[in-house]
Amino acid sequence: MKRIFLFACLFLMFIPVMSQDITTVDRPKLVVGIIVDQMRYDYLTRFYNRYGEDGFKRLLREGYNFENAHFNYVPTVTAVGHASVYTGTSGSGHGIIANDWYDKFERKMIYCVDDFNFEALGTELEYEQKAPTRLLATTLTDELRLSQNMRGRTIAMGLKDRSAVLPGGHTSNGSYWFVGKDEGKFITSTFYMDELPKWVSNFNKDGIAEKVFKNEWETLYPISSYIESIDDDNPYEGLFIGEEKPVFPHELKKLRKENGNFDLLKESPYGNTLLIEFAKSAIKGEKLGKGDFTDFLAISFSSPDLIGHMYGPDSKEIEDTYLRLDKDIAELLNYLDKNIGEENYTLFLTADHAVLPVPAYLSSLKIPAGYFDYPKFRSYIDELTNKLYGANNLVENISNNQIFFDKTRLSVLGLRASEVAERLCEEIINYPGVNKVVTAKTMQNTNFDRGILHHVQNGYNQKLSGDIVMVPNPATIYVRETGTTHGSGYSYDTHVPIIFFGKGIKKGRSRERVEIIDIAPTMSNLLQISFPNSYTGKVLSEALK
Structure with a gap:
């Protein structure tokens, strides 16, 4: 009996010690995933001295910055990039192998997020039936919802359909994208719901797109101060219909009719501003970060890609776009601080690909480049x-x-x-070639x-x-001789930012090579949830507290 009593006492004494070793999951109230379409890493360094203190600089100052982050696959294009960020694997695993590709079974070209089994919601335009059907793997957003028995909410948004559909995964409560032409509003499909939420309908009815669409795109600061870019008037940049020279100011009011009306908004920095306003409406309308479970907001800024294609990364248009985006990022962070709380959200910022300088411009500098x-x-x-x-x-x-x-x-x-x-x-x-x-x-x-x-x-x-x-060959693309594109596995297309910020994140930086597919497992580890089911990346533990 004495032995039994002694053993019982020791066992009871040991219980508190055991309980102290059990990990308590302390998730943020909200996770915000930001993808900037076509953002090279060097945009952070080239324009650093021009940025304000509360946007990109704040992320770098208070977050963890991976300076040598790359894509590890080709093609480096929008759909594959968004899918890879959120699944933690590449096209070999998640099945999104391009924006559109040849289907050798159906013997025709197909688009990554088309699914004509569903209807578009909120538009009269054709061909807006979208769904994540072709995405074979689960996403970070899927796993977060599954881990909470579907009680957290996921909202995804972008100006491009694929930039909203793929990050939202298969379980998104709402993935919304912007349609232009004469409509200028955010829409979705019946894959997600039967009717638009009231907050989305109100946003569209309030004409926010028209309110942020300026009559003219002039530089934010005196153009003489834009010394990180080449001459404004040069032969390497594209033109809007109706323009004679690719120079500031771009008279958007005069150009709208011939350039797709609200489609032109997407090709200006004001497309980013529109998305910030929509994100704020989503946080309020969906009460994100206000419940007992962790919510997710996925945002994809598409305008930098459309601008970059036309003007190239050395243009004054790109310099101005990022100076304005810096202010938009600051606006979002300030809104999150006030409405979610600085200690209640975790954010990551990355890109879906980078971009090549205009080959004709490189050739003028005697750098090997060309067209296929x-x-x-x-x-x-x-x-x-x-x-x-x-x-x-x-x-x-x-x-x-x-x-x-x-x-x-x-x-x-x-x-x-x-x-x-x-x-x-x-x-x-x-x-x-x-x-x-x-x-x-x-x-x-x-x-x-x-x-x-x-x-x-x-x-x-x-x-x-x-x-x-x-x-x-390096620096060889297949488009016209003005503007540029991306898609290769060379460093100019693969080197992008990865910055983690907020709850659970250390302050610091790393120069070690990491890969875009590391984001999803890192965030999964921070959230203490299952990793996406086809992930091949690794946890970037140095960024986590």
Whole structure:
């Protein structure tokens, strides 16, 4: 009996010690995920001295900044970027392999978030039936809702449909995107709900888009002070319809009619301001951060991408866009402080891709750069297959730097796709502008652990991708000679910001290489929830308290 009594006493004494080791989950009331479409990391450093104290500088000063953050896949485009940030994996895992891609089963091009089983809500425009159907993996936002038995709320928003649909995941309470033309309002689809919430309808009825749409886009500060960008009048930038020169001021009121009316709003910094106003309305209308469970607000600023495509990263338009976005970020942080509380929210800021300087501008500086002529390349492929196999219709589609064979035609001719691919690769590698070319078989049977082919492999999806994958030369794109684009695995497209800020986040910075797919597992760990089901990233523990 004495032994039993002694054991009982020791056991009771041990209970408090055990309870002290149990982790208490102390989640923020609200998580805010910000993606800036087409933001290079060096926009933080180039324009640093021009920023105010309460926007980007505050995030850098009070948050944790990863200075060497990169995408680890191609193509670096909007849909894949948003999907990768929120799933913690690349296209090989989540199934979004481009903005639009060739479906070799349906034998046609498809768009990443189209789903015609649902209807658009809030618009009379066609082709707005959207859903996350093609996203194969769960997202950070899905896992947060699942972990709380669906009691927290997720709201996602962007000017582009794909920028709202993919971050919201499969369980979003509402993903909203902006339609232009003559409508100028935020909409959604019946995938999420049967009718628009009152706060969204009121926002649209109040004409906020018209209120933030200025008559003229002039520089925020005297243009002579914009010394981080090239001359305003230069031959490397695009033009709005009705303009003769790509220079300030851009007379938006006069240009609206010929440039899609409210679509022009998206191509100016005022699109960012509109999104801030919509985010504030969402926080109020959905009572985000006010309940017993953690809510999520996903925001995607699309205007920098549209502006960057037209003018390039060295333009005064981009410099002005980021000086204005800095003020918008400060406005959002101030609103969160007042309405959620500084200690009640956690925020991360990143980008879906970066961008290449205009190749024609690089060429003027004697830096190797150029343009890839896809129609000419298609003719070359037809001539090549006719020469090798006596047929010029073996290729069904060429898109996203991938070649898809007509498998029916190959079968009729008694040809094996893998052998034809291997033979064509031997020839294509000699084509001007091509840096590397590999077959589907190589992608499936070889492990590339570094370099550009490692990026290609991470973006390659065995079921969805093509029979041949090409890599253009550095600084080589396929668009017109004014403006620029993105999509490669080179550093100018992969190097972007990753900043964590708020509750549970340390102050500091790191120069070690990290990857965009690390955001979702890091946030999952902070929230103490299950990681997205296909994640391949790692927890950036140095940023967490």
